[in-house]
Amino acid sequence: MVAHLRKMEILEKIKEIFRKYFDAQKRGDIKELVALYRELILSRNSLAVDQGYKDYLDMQIKKINRIPEPHWQKYLANKDAFATKFSPHLDSSSNSPHFLSKLPELKIEYPENVFDLVTKKYPEINEVRNKISIENSDKGAYFRYSDEADHYSIYIPQTNFNQKVSMLIHELAHVISWEKQHHRVESIYSAEFEAHQIEFALTKDISNEFSQAVFGEYLMGQVRSDFQIAIFTNTTLDPIVTYTENFAKYIGELKKENQTDFLFDKKITHDPLVDLSSAVSIVNLLT
Numbered sequence: 001m002v003a004h005l006r007k008m009e010i011l012e013k014i015k016e017i018f019r020k021y022f023d024a025q026k027r028g029d030i031k032e033l034v035a036l037y038r039e040l041i042l043s044r045n046s047l048a049v050d051q052g053y054k055d056y057l058d059m060q061i062k063k064i065n066r067i068p069e070p071h072w073q074k075y076l077a078n079k080d081a082f083a084t085k086f087s088p089h090l091d092s093s094s095n096s097p098h099f100l101s102k103l104p105e106l107k108i109e110y111p112e113n114v115f116d117l118v119t120k121k122y123p124e125i126n127e128v129r130n131k132i133s134i135e136n137s138d139k140g141a142y143f144r145y146s147d148e149a150d151h152y153s154i155y156i157p158q159t160n161f162n163q164k165v166s167m168l169i170h171e172l173a174h175v176i177s178w179e180k181q182h183h184r185v186e187s188i189y190s191a192e193f194e195a196h197q198i199e200f201a202l203t204k205d206i207s208n209e210f211s212q213a214v215f216g217e218y219l220m221g222q223v224r225s226d227f228q229i230a231i232f233t234n235t236t237l238d239p240i241v242t243y244t245e246n247f248a249k250y251i252g253e254l255k256k257e258n259q260t261d262f263l264f265d266k267k268i269t270h271d272p273l274v275d276l277s278s279a280v281s282i283v284n285l286l287t
Contacts, residue, residue, distance in 0.1 A: 010043055020032075020036055021036045030263065034263070037239055041231055042235060065187065065273075066188065075284060083250045101162060105162060106210075115129060121202060128175065134156060135153055141167035145178060162213070163217070169199055177198065180194075197285060215282070223243075224279075225273065225276050226249070228272055
């Protein structure tokens with residue numbers, strides 16, 4: 001009972017921090033946003049500690065994502081080397097780097113030829129082809145499965161054509177994985193690991209250049225994850241300096257006016273460590 005009350009107190013505190021946070025965002029008060037972001041980090045760590053974890057990162061690894069220890073250790077050992085594999089020359093912005101949009105547009109029919117590509121390597125997708133619909137999305141790519149209708153809805157945003165192809169491949173990889181596991185996913189991490197494994201095998205069939213560009217599209221997830229790993233485990237770090245350093249490690253120098261973009265990134269403020277399973281999976285698969 002005491003633990004439940006304590007949890008509710010922390011959650012109420014987080015709600016109050018967000019109320020102030022939204023107000024500071026409207027005013028563009030960076031100094032206050034940094035202070036409130038620190039409060040969010042401390043509150044989320046408290047939430048995790050009260051549940052028996054070392055900090056919020058530890059809870060994400062062990063409870064939420066359920067990342068196997070050998071995979072986690074390989075990620076920690078190899079993530080810096082992985083960062084040096086890419087030397088992109090991009091505009092310094094913390095919006096997702098668009099490697100795919102810099103390539104010539106693929107000369108294929110969408111979505112028909114994407115299904116054809118997947119079918120060549122994974123013919124089992126044909127068994128559920130008539131159970132899949134593709135819908136427009138206003139919040140990124142994802143899929144939903146309806147048990148009642150036995151139907152997959154894949155949501156793809158209106159974006160660059162090459163990115164749409166890449167996103168559909170990734171979501172179809174999730175469908176293949178979902179079917180293999182009979183709609184019972186072992187963990188967030190296992191689902192993401194297998195989806196990336198399938199995705200990378202398929203993108204290589206398009207071209208090596210396309211495959212490398214897909215890897216590049218995931219670099220912002222590496223930035224967000226590495227940044228938050230540092231911040232949750234050492235709350236005394238300066239968030240702006242730490243974010244800027246992590247961006248530089250994976251992508252390149254960040255312009256001064258973009259060094260506080262993370263304070264407006266919902267994948268950092270609202271869904272902390274949402275990229276963690278993907279980031280760890282990719283480093284494990286590619287190093």
